[in-house]
Amino acid sequence: MKQQLRRTMLYVPGNNPGMIKDAGIYGADCVMFDLEDSVSLNEKDAARFLVYEALTSLDLGDKEHLVRINSLESGLGLADLEAIVHTGKAVIRLPKTETPQDVLECEAQIARIEEAAGLPMGSTKMMAAVESAAGVLNAREIALASPRLIGIAIGAEDYVTDLKTTRSEDGVELLFARSAILLAARVAGIDAIDTVYSDVNNEEGLRKEVQLIRQLGFDGKSIINPRQIGVIHEIYTPTKKDIDHALAVLDAIQEAERKGSGVISLNGKMVDRPIVLRAQRVISLAKESGVLKEGVYAQD
Amino acid sequence: MRKISLKNIPYLEELHEVNKVFNLKKITKNTRTLAEREVHHNKIVGSLEEAVHRVGLQNGMTISFHHHFRSGDFIINMVIDKLAEMGFRDLVLAASSLTDCHAPLIKHIESGVIRRIETSGLRGRLAEAVSDGLMDVPVVFRSHGGRAGAIEQGDLPIDVAFLGAPSCDPYGNANGYIRDRDEGIMCGSMGYAKSDATHADKVIVITNHIVHYPNTPFAIPESDVDYIVKVDEIGDPAGIMTGATRFTTNPKELLIAELASKVIFASGRFQDGFSFQTGTGGASLAVTRFLRDKMIEKSIRASFALGGITGSIVELHEQGLIKKILDVQSFDLRAAQSLRDNRFHQQISAGYYASPYSEGTAVNQLDVVVLSALEVDTGFNVNVLTGSDGIIRGAIGGHPDTSFGSSVSIIVVPLTRGRIPCVVKNVNTVVTPGKTVDIIVTDHGIAVNPLRKVLRQRMIDNGLPVFTIEELQKKAEQLVGIPKPIEYTDKVVGVVTYRDGSVIDLIYQVKQ
Missing domain, CATH: 3.40.1080.10 (Glutaconate Coenzyme A-transferase)
Structure with a gap:
């Protein structure tokens, strides 16, 4: 089974046909059609129809598609779910999740629609976005609320407003939330996705932020402009040095197994379980991102 | 002064231009200064x-x-x-x-x-x-x-x-x-x-x-x-003109430009001393930026850049990446200033640039040209003159000249513009014949003219997304459908000529 990369999730306004038809060409790992904040109230229906048509008529390839729905309490979320779940082609991204109950309510509706539509039970995946102080403090319970969840994301703009602050360049105000969400994701065994970086013309700032979230452990980031994809993928792609080391670690394991040795060592250093796991992750990421093909580093 | 009689000159009849005697009275020296003469x-x-x-x-x-x-x-x-x-x-x-x-x-x-x-x-x-x-x-x-x-x-x-x-x-x-x-x-x-x-x-x-x-x-x-x-x-x-042509920030144009630059790198023409031209249009101009990075990385210098010149070409020249500029038209103030100030930024005439009757014409020395298009068809024919409504809205420019002259001609075009397909079965107006067009680069992949087998293989070997032109046309059709054909009257309003003056297409009046 191919591991799904989620380094970049490209937001595409659900009411913009021009952007929807071209969303797949930029090489983002995931495309996320938005029915929520980027669509004004008087265009909600049109956007829902448009996204439904896009999912059912465009050649989506094997790219993961998500749809950010309106919340159930807005009165619009149910219609969104009815339309999108029926396609069987998109992960449902919940906005503004505050409690595990939010996830469960949505899941119950999804299950009902799946059953009515004759879709395999549990086939529709979900992703929760946490955008408030309450949501961050409930992150663990939210992440564990449903086996349908594939990831948990942080939405920073609403969150910092909730905290009575604003976003700063180094993101110190987000440190707790990012850490909390990341830990919750890891406890639940799902992906952690960072918030958008909205200054699309500031490549240096984006670079710094992506280096930070990668170091924290995030799997990827939501993005609002295709121009941000290159930088993020570059930072997330293992370097030749990382890959060479990982390959050496895996070779050492094979060597030890062949010799029947219980202790594995590489260049005189003991290779223990975390090192092996890290090496496996590097190789997996290198393969998925296309720089490692059949054991050969593919970039000159 | 010697008294001269023309008759004394032997074989005078063979010295046709020698036929009158100097007359001092006809000479009046003008002693005015330069300043006075100018007035x-x-x-x-x-x-x-x-x-x-x-x-x-x-x-x-x-x-x-x-x-x-x-x-x-x-x-x-x-x-x-x-x-x-x-x-x-x-x-x-x-x-x-x-x-x-x-x-x-x-x-x-x-x-x-x-x-x-x-x-x-x-x-x-x-x-x-x-x-x-x-x-x-x-x-x-x-x-x-x-x-x-x-x-x-x-x-x-x-x-x-x-x-x-x-x-x-x-x-x-x-x-x-x-x-x-x-x-x-x-x-x-x-x-x-x-x-x-x-x-x-x-x-x-x-x-x-x-x-x-x-x-x-x-x-x-x-x-x-x-x-x-x-x-x-x-x-x-x-x-x-404006100060300096800015690079596009349109992600689709950038995507096409980056892909076009990869096509150039894979073409076998990206060698030290190569020559190139980039046309107008966001994607075409943006190719220069991607070229620049690779030229520095690979220590490659271009011998010359040709055509309509922009500030981005000047920048590469001033950084030592392009040795000479041949400029038939300056597109921005930066280019005009460079023409004035830079010794190896040469102004050339339209004939020097692209005349079909001179083997040494500059377009014939091009290794690579990157050009825009309104439409391309499955025969690789290019239209840069009439819109999807059949109405004239463009200019031929140097399109057929550079396509013909260059070793590799690359056309950058989005697969669709809004609801309009840009890769079609038949273009409205043929301006540049498909035989001279080598590679079409779109935001959904590239197509190589089947006449250029080696070039096509190079693109595949370099892992570029190669499709047939028919596949690209179908993709466009799948995205935006088939437009209703334009209705024309039988009145010819435009005659499109090829480089040698022969008629390559006709433009008819659009029925209202």
């Missing part, structure tokens, strides 16, 4: 009207103009208004191109002052009116090289060229900038005007800056110029 002995005439009288313009003659002032041009409207006022009729207007600012010509066509038009392109209201059947005689469209060739060969004889120039000395040395200051109208290269000046029967330079003799280095030499007219304004600087 009292020059080619400046008092008015446009006087210049027109002096060149002997008559009804039915061909008058020519250049388009270096782009949509800021005042010259064409000014001159035709004057000729209309003077009562001229049935003139042939042969401009290197016409644009949206030339809509006032409509009334002169309606009143019979202008009988027919030769141009590279038409835009705006004039283009719409022509498409709607304004003229009895169809407009003849020529490429920049085709026009220069036709002028050289006498197929398009020009009686009087009216050439706007940002600076000119009292004897006619004219230039696209003022050497000692940045202000005023600046258009940089006057490449298209150079061809007209060389071959026209009579040349009138219209300028707003008379500068001191000698206005060197010049675009047009005094030997080509008959009269000079000084006017207050020759154009609107804002319409002529």
Whole structure:
């Protein structure tokens, strides 16, 4: 089974046909059609129809598609779910999740629609976005609320407003939330996705932020402009040095197994379980991102 | 002095040019200084009207103009208004191109002052009116090289060229900038005007800056110029050019540009000393940026860059990445300033650039050209002239010239624009024949002309997303559907010629 990369999730306004038809060409790992904040109230229906048509008529390839729905309490979320779940082609991204109950309510509706539509039970995946102080403090319970969840994301703009602050360049105000969400994701065994970086013309700032979230452990980031994809993928792609080391670690394991040795060592250093796991992750990421093909580093 | 009798010269009948005896009385030395001469002995005439009288313009003659002032041009409207006022009729207007600012010509066509038009392109209201059947005689469209060739060969004889120039000395040395200051109208290269000046029967330079003799280095030499007219304004600087052409931030154009640059790297032409041209249009211009990074990384220098020149080409030149620039048209102020200041930034005429009748023409020395398009079809034919509604909205420019001359021609075009497919089964108007088009680069992948098998294999070997042109066409159709065919009347409004003057396509009036 191919591991799904989620380094970049490209937001595409659900009411913009021009952007929807071209969303797949930029090489983002995931495309996320938005029915929520980027669509004004008087265009909600049109956007829902448009996204439904896009999912059912465009050649989506094997790219993961998500749809950010309106919340159930807005009165619009149910219609969104009815339309999108029926396609069987998109992960449902919940906005503004505050409690595990939010996830469960949505899941119950999804299950009902799946059953009515004759879709395999549990086939529709979900992703929760946490955008408030309450949501961050409930992150663990939210992440564990449903086996349908594939990831948990942080939405920073609403969150910092909730905290009575604003976003700063180094993101110190987000440190707790990012850490909390990341830990919750890891406890639940799902992906952690960072918030958008909205200054699309500031490549240096984006670079710094992506280096930070990668170091924290995030799997990827939501993005609002295709121009941000290159930088993020570059930072997330293992370097030749990382890959060479990982390959050496895996070779050492094979060597030890062949010799029947219980202790594995590489260049005189003991290779223990975390090192092996890290090496496996590097190789997996290198393969998925296309720089490692059949054991050969593919970039000159 | 010796008394001379011609009869004493043996074999005089064979020395044809020797036939008169020197006469001292005929010689009057002029002791005026340069400053005095500039005022009292020059080619400046008092008015446009006087210049027109002096060149002997008559009804039915061909008058020519250049388009270096782009949509800021005042010259064409000014001159035709004057000729209309003077009562001229049935003139042939042969401009290197016409644009949206030339809509006032409509009334002169309606009143019979202008009988027919030769141009590279038409835009705006004039283009719409022509498409709607304004003229009895169809407009003849020529490429920049085709026009220069036709002028050289006498197929398009020009009686009087009216050439706007940002600076000119009292004897006619004219230039696209003022050497000692940045202000005023600046258009940089006057490449298209150079061809007209060389071959026209009579040349009138219209300028707003008379500068001191000698206005060197010049675009047009005094030997080509008959009269000079000084006017207050020759154009609107804002319409002529902006400071520096900015790189596009449109992600789709950037995607196409990056893919096009990968195509260049994989083409086998990306070697030290290669030559290239990038056309106008966001994606085409942005290719330069991706080239730059790779040129630095691989220590590759281009021998020359050609064509319409932008600030981004100048930047590469000044960084030592491009040795020489051949400039037929400067697209921004940065390019114009470089032409003035950089020794190896050379101004060239349209004939030097792209004439089909010279083996050494610059387009033939191109390794790679990147060009935009309105439409491409499954036969690799390219349309840069008519829109999806069949209405004229573009210019041939140097498209067929560079496509033919270059070792590899690359067309950058989005697969769709809004709801309009840009890769189609048949283009509305064939401007550049598919046989000379090598690679189509879209935002959904590339297609290589089946005639170029080695090139195609190189693209595949380098992991580029290669499709057949039919596959790209189907993709476009899948995204936006099949447009309803355009309905035309049987009236021909435009004749599209290829470089050699042969007719490659016809443009018909669109049915309303």
